[in-house]
Amino acid sequence: MDIQYLIDTFWLSLKGIPVTLIITFSALILGTPIALWFAHIKIQQIKFANKIVNGYVTLIRSTPMILQILIVYSLLPSVLNRMFKNLSIPFDIFKVNPIIYAILVFTLTAIASLTEIYRSAILAVQPGQKEAALASGFSERQANWRIVYPQALRIALPNLCNLVIFLVKGTSLVFIMTIKDITAIAKVAASFGYNYIESYLDVLLIYLIICSVIQFSFYIIEVLLDHPLHKSKKYSQWRLAHD
Amino acid sequence: MIKIKNIQKSFHEQTIVKGVDLTINKGDVVVIIGPSGSGKTTFLRCLNYLEQADCGQIELDQDHYNLEQMSKTDILSLRQKTAFVFQNYNLFKNKTALENITEGLVIARKVPKEQAKVIALSALKKVGLLEKADAYPHELSGGQQQRVGIARAIAVDAQVILFDEPTSALDPELVGEVLAIIQDLAKEGKTMVIVTHEIQFAREVASQVLFFDQGEIVEQGKPEEVLLNPKHNRTKQFLSRIRFAS
Amino acid sequence: MISLHIDKIPSLLGQIIPFIPVTLFVVFISSVLGSLLGGAIARLLFSQKKLSRRFAQTYIYLLRCTPPIVLLFIVYYGLPKLFLNLFEIDLNVLDKLIFVVISFTLLFAASAAETFRSAYLAIDAGQTEAGLASGLTALQTFWRIIFPQALRVALPNYCNSLVNLMKEGTLAYTIGLVDLMGQANLILGRNYGNYAIETYLSVAIVYWLFVLIIELSFNMLERHLAFERLPKKAKEGVHGYPVLD
Secondary structure, X not given: OOHHHHHHHHHHHHHHHHHHHHHHHHHHHHHHHHHHHHHHHHHHOOHHHHHHHHHHHHHHHHOOHHHHHHHHHHHXXXXXXXXXXXXXXXXXXXXXXXXXXXXXXXXXXXXHHHHHHHHHHHHHOOHHHHHHHHHOOOOHHHHHHHHHHHHHHHHHHHHHHHHHHHHHHHHHHHHXXXXXXXXXXXXXXXXXXXXXXXXXXXXXXXXXXXXHHHHHHHHHHHHHHHHHHHHHHHHHHHHHHHO | OEEEEEEEEEEOOEEEEEEEEEEEOOOOEEEEEOOOOOOHHHHHHHHOOOOOOOEEEEEEOOEXXXXXXXXXXXXXXXXXXXXXXXXXXXXXXXXXXXXXXXXXXXHHHOOOHHHHHHHHHHHHHHOOOHHHOOOOHHHOOHHHHHHHHHHHHHHOOXXXXXXXXXXXXXXXXXXXXXXXXXXXXXXXXXXXEEEOOOHHHHHHHOOXXXXXXXXXXXXXXXXXXXXXXXXXXXHXXXXXXXXXXX | OOOOOOOHHXXXXXXXXXXXXXXHXXXXXXXXXXXXXXXXXXXXXOOOOHHHHHHHHHHHHHHHHOOHHHHHHHHHHHHHHHHHHHHOOOHHHOOHHHHHHHHHHHHHHHHHHHHHHHHHHOOOHHHHHHHHHOOOOHHHHHHHHHHHHHHHHHHHHHHHHHHHHHHHHHHHHHHOOOOHHHHHHHHHHHOOOOOHHHHHHHHHHHXXXXXXXXXXXXXXXXHHHOHHHOOHHHHHOOXXXXXXX
């Protein structure tokens, strides 16, 4: 085992982390508004739209990630190319950074998963909370954004953590679209001296680090969101002691 | 005759049961009352090793058990000589009423299947649920489930039946049917130890009443003595708090 | 707008269908072995020994964070090298299938262990206590009382894990296994990269079918096993039983 190579390639492969994070978080950020909309459609069971949303979620969930990537990558550039030619737009589609396609694919997956996550989290909030808000004079919108969603977010956190890890693992496949992510860099480095196993061990280590950071971050967020409850307990104890 | 000596149980530096002795004669009905957290349930659960006592000894006729050094065979043997009725019935959800009862006979005590079935059906008849033999627990009411639980305990013909607050989880109108059965068992001379909140019932059925508080027996004696003429202050306080009228 | 040659799809399907058995074999063997391994790991999670628990937790954590393709590469390149150094056995002669199955077994075991763990915890502790109090041994209590109940709880999650395994299996072609995806890739090569979308769509159609079949099967299984279905006998009453008086 070539230890020096192991160390060098590690630092080299780290350069792929920003790509991974950009794809993952872009997918989540872009996907959330649409997923919230879909979640509401499912909750309120709006007749025709409900079927479409369900169909979409099922479709994405039954298609392996790599197939999604391959289909989008072989479909989209040529489609857009035709479109631009027909509309006489002088834009060379093939100069576009393939990361856009990756973000698109992962956003599609994120929307499907987030729809389910948001739906179940919103439904898990006690109905009495919203009722109390409406009874206090809040509009539907205010009730949602000020009362329901914050509580739903707390409920959704574990599932969101799982989704983030899932997306991060999924980005290991984007090298197929010639994107320079962690795996791609390591693969290229390996091909010079055939140090495959060292390369992939490095890749594994990097993913473990990312995964741990993500899990830890979510843990901190959960503690922070629960904190106000503890704070009030301590304060009232202090007051009791000093009265 | 059952001799229980020096049962102690601590949990995280808190002593829950502080060295309890008890002698039970055949046919005795010992009823244990006391406030929540007094350790009465823990004490009861030590008797069939559902709680691991820190020390103590149990003598069941010829068998002597040292609770500090129980081997797997000792534990099994102790559990096969006792029977337990739980507060939330704990019927096996994946078995019918009949199967709930035969389980302990066929699997644990190696009774032949046909014989076990006959015994089980008699037990069900005794608690008045013969027609529900093939019903699953989720089809039965709370009172019915508890009665099956009692049938399960009767069927194995144990030396003592232990009841852990048998009616606490029941709706008030179902309490009566369960208490009636326990009363029948008492009349038949079954040895029982019952932890309960039903003081009136204790008076009707007990041969001995124990008042438990903070891990030890504060007062002990015949029901009329303990319940109507308590000697200790703590007993008086407890009884007055639950507004027991003599 | 796009020239999608839908007419090609039936012939493409015809070309990839003979390779379905390879894909199914991988999924089947990996899930069976993975369930066994997962069961053992789940058992360790509840061990009295802290070391065993930590080991099981670490295993699950490691495999949960590992991208399937990375694991595949590590097993494919790493295992032969390891065996060469340690035992001087050349594993490169083994069929790629073996490496694929090893990788996916390891992965499936992690999610199976999680599924088994949560199913076990979902069963009321009172069931175990009642079993022990009736004089059953811990083993008897587990297999006769807890396991049947936990099985029903585990089914939906197990189905989910199985579908995920099926989808992750598509990566096997990257180390050269000729399963559905592998064959699709070869076809693509033969056509000089033409009809890429049609080829991939054909594969997707087969996978949609598989997922549908798995989900329907598990739905049927769940309904078949549900306790609520069984009460018919009770309504007819108890007949002809001899009773001791």
